[in-house]
Amino acid sequence: xxxxxxKPLSIATVAMLAVSLSLVFFYAPLDADQGFIQKIFYxxxxxxxxxxxxxxxxxxxxxxxxxxxxxxxxxxxxVSIHISVIFGVAVLITGAIWAKASWGHWWVWDEPTLVSxxxxxxxxxxxxxxxxxxxxxxxxxxxxxxxxxxxxxxxPLNFMAVRMAQSLVHPxxxxxxxxxxPGEMMLAFLCMLVAIGLLWTTLVKFELTAKxxxxxxxxxxxxxxxxxxxxxxRIAPEVS
Amino acid sequence: xxxxxxxxxxxxxxxxxxxxxxxxxxxxxxxxxVTTFVIFRFGLDRTSLSGSLAAGVLWATLLFxxxxxxxxxxxxxxxxxxxxxxxxxxxxxxVLFGAKVAALVIYLAALELVAVPIFAVFFLDGAxxxxxxxxxxxxxxxxxxxxxxxxxxxAVNSRARDLLVPLVLLPLVVPLMIAATGATEPLLALGGPxxxxxxxxxxxxxxxxxxxxxxxxxxxxxxxxx
Numbered sequence: 054x055x056x057x058x059x060k061p062l063s064i065a066t067v068a069m070l071a072v073s074l075s076l077v078f079f080y081a082p083l084d085a086d087q088g089f090i091q092k093i094f095y096x097x098x099x100x101x102x103x104x105x106x107x108x109x110x111x112x113x114x115x116x117x118x119x120x121x122x123x124x125x126x127x128x129x130x131x132v133s134i135h136i137s138v139i140f141g142v143a144v145l146i147t148g149a150i151w152a153k154a155s156w157g158h159w160w161v162w163d164e165p166t167l168v169s170x171x172x173x174x175x176x177x178x179x180x181x182x183x184x185x186x187x188x189x190x191x192x193x194x195x196x197x198x199x200x201x202x203x204x205x206x207x208x209p210l211n212f213m214a215v216r217m218a219q220s221l222v223h224p225x226x227x228x229x230x231x232x233x234x235p236g237e238m239m240l241a242f243l244c245m246l247v248a249i250g251l252l253w254t255t256l257v258k259f260e261l262t263a264k265x266x267x268x269x270x271x272x273x274x275x276x277x278x279x280x281x282x283x284x285x286x287r288i289a290p291e292v293s
Numbered sequence: 294x295x296x297x298x299x300x301x302x303x304x305x306x307x308x309x310x311x312x313x314x315x316x317x318x319x320x321x322x323x324x325x326x327v328t329t330f331v332i333f334r335f336g337l338d339r340t341s342l343s344g345s346l347a348a349g350v351l352w353a354t355l356l357f358x359x360x361x362x363x364x365x366x367x368x369x370x371x372x373x374x375x376x377x378x379x380x381x382x383x384x385x386x387x388v389l390f391g392a393k394v395a396a397l398v399i400y401l402a403a404l405e406l407v408a409v410p411i412f413a414v415f416f417l418d419g420a421x422x423x424x425x426x427x428x429x430x431x432x433x434x435x436x437x438x439x440x441x442x443x444x445x446x447x448a449v450n451s452r453a454r455d456l457l458v459p460l461v462l463l464p465l466v467v468p469l470m471i472a473a474t475g476a477t478e479p480l481l482a483l484g485g486p487x488x489x490x491x492x493x494x495x496x497x498x499x500x501x502x503x504x505x506x507x508x509x510x511x512x513x514x515x516x517x518x519x
Contacts (some may be wrong), residue, residue, distance in 0.1 A: 119512070119515050172464055172467045175464040176461075176464035176465060179457075179460050179461045179464065182453070182456070182457070182460060183447075183451075183457055183460070183461055186448075186451035186452045186453040186456070186457055187447075187450065187451045187452070188451075188452065192450065195515050195516070195518065196447045196450075196451075196516065198515070199443075199447065199512045199515055199516060200447070200461070202508065202511075202512055203440075203443065203465070203505075203508050203512065204465075206504055206505070206508050207465060207468075210468050210500070210501060210504055211467065211468045213468075213497070214467075214468035214471045214472055214497055214501075215467075215468070215471065217471075217475075217493070217497065218471045218475060
């Protein structure tokens with residue numbers, strides 16, 4: 054049962070998002086340099102951080118799956134990566150909008166963080182066809198875990214290599230956070246980070262609950278010896 | 294010899310012997326790379342290359358030629374029951390990983406022995422940068438072999454073998470290609486080789502080899518379970 058606690062968690066997420074967004078728009082000052090468009094920073098950067106942390110968490114769940122051989126961890130790993138890939142799409146779109154507004158181009162190649170993120174995103178996007186192509190369920194779970202571990206090791210290495218290859222024009226979030234970012238901006242940013250983190254957790258929990266419920270329904274149908282209507286996704290792991 | 298080393302030597306010798314007898318991968322890889330050079334000659338409309346363009350053409354060609362060999366790396370194991378034999382044998386399964394990486398490094402070195410001189414004849418003005426290029430080639434081959442073996446061993450057991458290897462491998466080797474082209478670019482620069490950031494890039498290549506060698510060694514056991 055994964056549904057327990059989903060309701061309070063959802064309410065906390067909505068409340069935190071509402072509070073953080075009001076902080077972003079009504080409390081944090083306008084950026085002297087970029088003006089209103091800089092507000093996208095409060096969505097873009099937390100999304101990127103949460104997506105990357107989500108990829109790493111997916112890798113840790115995958116290690117747990119390989120060590121214990123418990124299918125539950127494979128489902129956790131799959132859902133973590135799944136939600137992080139969706140967040141990744143949002144990161145690339147908000148990043149492109151921000152790049153267009155502040156540098157005049159939709160895509161800027163000599164900006165290491167965005168390029169690194171694209172490469173990581175492309176790698177994780179292959180998780181689905183990879184998983185889908187393996188038929189045997191046990192083997193699929195094991196191979197997907199091996200993929201998640203390998204890709205988890207790839208993330209920091211890729212960031213290092215891309216950063217070394219390029220000049221630095223990206224806004225240094227944490228350099229400015231230590232140096233010049235005003236306290237109001239920092240507070241709004243940290244609140245957004247917590248809110249997006251909560252959103253990720255809620256979505257992961259929601260997806261796991263949905264998978265567990267549909268798995269249960271399928272088992273009950275099978276117990277009734279009725280043919281399963283509709284069929285199920287062949288990519289997604291079953292959760293007991 | 295310890296059992297692991299004997300098994301390693303036996304698997305490697307088996308792979309090399311069967312490649313020598315069937316010539317399934319290597320001639321295709323070499324032919325593919327030469328044809329790709331010709332396509333680049335007309336695609337770029339350049340008769341001589343230097344610097345970043347030369348490094349890009351060389352590495353893109355070598356990478357795509359390597360994918361051909363990586364695709365076929367475990368086909369015999371799957372079709373002739375080699376995986377079952379390894380599972381039955383009283384040896385550490387990681388030995389298979391090590392032997393396959395070694396075999397792939399040898400294939401890649403053989404490919405480069407043909408492709409790089411032809412590349413130099415086709416496009417380069419001088420051969421001065423080719424000596425230090427050997428170090429870059431060897432380190433990059435090691436990393437490419439480690440990730441390639443890992444992906445190939447998984448893809449061969451799937452429905453979409455030929456599709457999965459390039460799909461998953463290409464994003465995974467992007468850091469390797471960044472470092473390899475970064476080290477190669479000054480070596481092939483117009484007006485003689487230079488060594489701008491050469492050591493740094495070699496260290497990145499070494500780090501990549503180390504990380505994916507260890508990851509492959511650690512997870513390979515799980516790929517053979519059944």
